[in-house]
Amino acid sequence: DAGVIQSPRHEVTEMGQEVTLRCKPISGHDYLFWYRQTMMRGLELLIYFNNNVPIDDSGMPEDRFSAKMPNASFSTLKIQPSEPRDSAVYFCASSFGVSSNEQYFGPGTRLTVT
Amino acid sequence: ILNVEQSPQSLHVQEGDSTNFTCSFPSSNFYALHWYRWETAKSPEALFVMTLNGDEKKKGRISATLNTKEGYSYLYIKGSQPEDSATYLCASYNNNDMRFGAGTRLTVKP
Secondary structure: OOOOEEEOOEEEEOOOOOEEEEEEOOOOOOEEEEEEEEOOOEEEEEEEEEOOEEEEOOOOOOOOEEEEEEEOOEEEEEEOOOOHHHOEEEEEEEEOOOOOOOOEEOOOEEEEEO | OOOOEEEOOEEEEEOOOOEEEEEEOOOOOEEEEEEEEEOOOOOOEEEEEEOOOOOEEEEOOEEEEEEOOOOEEEEEEOOOOHHHOEEEEEEEEEOOEEEEOOOEEEEEEO
């Protein structure tokens, strides 16, 4: 398996634009996680899915953020409208089971909102 | 859920030294404790997953222990090498809530 795949790797956009980040988890994993990493707040869990169903989205900062998982092999994190404070590295991770097995992280998407 | 705390925040050691650092986590409704190794410009890589009080795990020169009753885990590195330089993150699962610590940044000088 190629591991968790994220695209794009880098995204630069202007404030107010819509941004969509994509993730392909490892085949067979039943949990998918979206994280945001910033210097100030470290690594934060935004949302996670089990079998394509969102389980906990309490980490999603506000209504501008939304995530979907239409099938077992694809998930998106959308920010609309984007703001400069959304600039961060966004990681996707997948695992088999939520707590008793390690998560495998994707390479991340570095988002810059100007 | 209370925060997950890691100490020290950063650590500089000489090649060959052994070192250890701490992760403190809430002991109530505990499910699991994860350790990750995170090199600069890369993504976190899983080291250990521990669930039971008294668990000890080892991978090469790196080992970890778990005390769920008092809510702490130690990560040990024996004979540190420059390639061990990274940020070591722990994450605690409590009652379906997962929190990461801020990490311990380890620098091993040749």
